[in-house]
Amino acid sequence: MAPSFNDGDSLFNFVVKDGNGVKGLVDMGLTEVPGRYIQPPHHRINKQQVAGSLEKVTIDLSELDGPNHEQVVKSIVHASETLGFFQVVNHGVPLELLESLKVAAHEFFGQPAEKKAAYLKGVSPSPLVRYGTSFVPEIEKALEWKDYISMTFTNDADALDFWPNGCKEVALEYVKTSSQMVQRLLQALIGNLGVKLEDSRFQELTGFNMVNMNFYPPCPNPDLTVGVGRHSDAGMLTVLLQDGIGGLYVKQGENTSPDDQNEVWIEIPPTHGALVINVGDSLQILSNGRYKSAEHRVRTTDIESRVSVPIFNAPLPKAKIGPFPEVVTRDGVARYKEVVYEEYLKNYFEKSLDGKKSLDFASTV
Structure with a gap:
């Protein structure tokens, strides 16, 4: 029986607990957004605040090995110090694999609900895999228009044993082929701070990888909703594959609040x-604020389904993150305290997404 979309509990059970997700609503022929998905005005994407698109910050990583090495590093550093976002090409991940990832994502979310619900929290055969919707729907006042499957990488064998059939091979290859790129980017960024790390410490700060497949069904009232609310990521670096539809926005500057009508957002166009x-956030903390974790969000569309596939590179759970001593000595002040990453992450997931307020947990000012 179709749920009553005016009944919040019925809707929540259908979408979240039963695993039908937003796609389940859309498949039922939904013609208007249920109230539970309508965002307050200051969280919606105001097109008047969008200032063009980020087309110029595209970095050719193949030049890291050539005579332009220093210039490429400068470009990576500059982007990380300002917007916190950039695009890379000639990155070493096969283009055929990227196309296969998009296909695999559509195929996973195109399955019957019961197939996906087998990976819901509490019933999933492994804590390495979780299917869900929105961010933390149990505490959110307004839900995000998004379903996802999350796969934590520990080793190849676990991935092949527990990740979902149909997407595990391509997702695993994506993690493995992007790993060297992520390591090189982080080595360049950390080295630019004048910091030299032992291999064991570098591994501690960069040893966690999780890949998500995100699915954004078409929305009948896209101006009232968001695909993902405004937030920064908790880890070190995120690698994101977009499809050709677009909808990713990053905020320019840090000194504005959600209700500030003067804040400016820039679209990251699909390339x-x-x-x-x-x-x-972790890289912002370690760099004592020199590198900026990027506040970003995703809009919805009424045209067609959109997929994206991020890899979240992060510290190991027990790793301590705090400003590098060399940077604090140079800056004369520590802007963040040392925290254990899993405690930072626990605080991160205890609240709805709300810009960069997660950093307050480690801030000293």
């Missing part, structure tokens, strides 16, 4: 063969 890189 065939490119991957989007963004700085996370």
Whole structure:
């Protein structure tokens, strides 16, 4: 029986607990957005605040090995110090694999609900895999128009044993082929700070990888909803594959609040063969605020389904993150305290997405 969309509990059970997701609503022929998905005005994407698109910050990573090495590093550093976002091409991840990832994502979310619900929290055969919807729907006042499957990488064998059939091979290959790129980017960024890390410490700060497949069904009232609310990522670097539809926005500047009508957002346009890189909170903390974790969000569309596939590179759970001593010595002040990453992450997931307020947990000012 179809749920009553005016009944919040019925809707929540249908979408969240039963695993039908937003796609389940759309498949029922939904013609208007249920009230539970309508965002307050200051969280909607105001097109008047969008200032063009980020087409010029595209970095050719093949030049890291050539005579333009220093210039490429400068470009990576500059983007990380300002917007916290850039795109990379010639990154070493096969373009055929990127196309296969998009197909696999559509195929996973195109399955019957019961197939996907087998990976819901509490019933999933492994804590390495979780299917869900929105961010933390149990505490959100307004839900996000998004379903996802999340796969944590520990080793190849676990991935092949527990990740969902149909997408595990391509998702695993994506993690493995992007790993060297992520390591090189982080080595360049950390080295630019004048910091030299032992291999064990570098591994501690960069040893966690999780890949998501995100699905954004068409929305009948896209101006009232968001695909993902305004937030920064918790980890070190995020690698994102977009499809050709677009909808990713990053905020320019940090000194504005959600109700500030003067804040400016820039669209990150889909570029065939490119991957989007963004700085996370952990790298901002370690750099003592020099590198900026990017506040970003995703709009919905009424045209067609959109997919994206991010890899979240992050510290190991027990790793301690705090400003590098060399940077604090140079800056004369520590802007963040040292925290254990899993405690930072626990705080991150205890609240609805709300810009960069997650950083308050580690801030000293």
